[in-house]
Amino acid sequence: MPLVVRLRSAVCLLGRFPALAGVDLDVHTGEIVLLAGPNGAGKTTLLRLIAGLVPMYSGEGEVFGSDLMLDRRSARRNLALVGHETFCYDDLTVRENLEFVARASGGRGEDAQPVIERLGLGAVADLTHRKLSAGQRRRLALGAALVRDPQLLLLDEPHAGLDAEGRAVLHEIVAAAPVEGRTVLMASHELELARALATREVRVETGRASLPAPSADVPSERSGDTAGSPPMDERSVAQAARPEGPRAGML
Numbered sequence: 379m380p381l382v383v384r385l386r387s388a389v390c391l392l393g394r395f396p397a398l399a400g401v402d403l404d405v406h407t408g409e410i411v412l413l414a415g416p417n418g419a420g421k422t423t424l425l426r427l428i429a430g431l432v433p434m435y436s437g438e439g440e441v442f443g444s445d446l447m448l449d450r451r452s453a454r455r456n457l458a459l460v461g462h463e464t465f466c467y468d469d470l471t472v473r474e475n476l477e478f479v480a481r482a483s484g485g486r487g488e489d490a491q492p493v494i495e496r497l498g499l500g501a502v503a504d505l506t507h508r509k510l511s512a513g514q515r516r517r518l519a520l521g522a523a524l525v526r527d528p529q530l531l532l533l534d535e536p537h538a539g540l541d542a543e544g545r546a547v548l549h550e551i552v553a554a555a556p557v558e559g560r561t562v563l564m565a566s567h568e569l570e571l572a573r574a575l576a577t578r579e580v581r582v583e584t585g586r587a588s589l590p591a592p593s594a595d596v597p598s599e600r601s602g603d604t605a606g607s608p609p610m611d612e613r614s615v616a617q618a619a620r621p622e623g624p625r626a627g628m629l
């Protein structure tokens with residue numbers, strides 16, 4: 379299947395700190411990939427890197443064929459990130475927020491109604507964002523992503539703040555994603571719930587992730603190792619964190 383995301387030895391600095399210190403990752407069309415790992419491992423930064431919200435310091439990275447080193451914007455029209463903030467307007471209703479996002483992303487205001495129904499937000503559709511509960515706000519954030527009809531859905535701790543009904547809605551949306559032509563990449567600490575949905579799990583530790591080791595009878599993508607270049611060692615990490623590095627001015 380075609381690759382949606384391809385990263386090789388990806389390094390991302392937050393200030394002088396290497397939040398990602400050598401990530402190799404392939405995500406294919408229609409996959410539901412779980413990013414697992416402890417707090418501070420780099421899962422959120424990895425999602426933000428793929429979304430084009432933070433620059434890549436070194437390595438190789440492509441999202442929908444766009445080179446992340448050269449163009450972080452082009453792929454954004456095909457993806458949506460649901461993070462810890464809703465980024466919705468407090469003074470607008472649920473319906474108005476979704477209609478605004480739909481129009482801003484090139485759709486129609488009418489596209490909001492099916493999303494409202496799917497997310498179970500009909501009873502609060504005419505309430506303003508500031509009057510919503512935490513769980514209702516999470517559903518609205520997911521709705522704002524869906525109304526854009528993204529090919530890649532990035533979810534950061536998607537179960538947080540959701541009650542049982544909200545989790546059931548989330549699970550229906552994630553499970554249906556491949557049938558609807560979507561790919562899902564999610565970071566979660568709710569491993570039991572997330573693993574029930576995922577088609578594959580990738581472990582992120584101290585800013586590093588690697589591709590699975592190749593089997594003996596499967597040819598590698600290069601003449602070398604399918605797992606890509608090795609992650610940065612401690613010396614390389616220290617060198618990348620120096621302020622005089624060649625790309626330090628980008629951050």
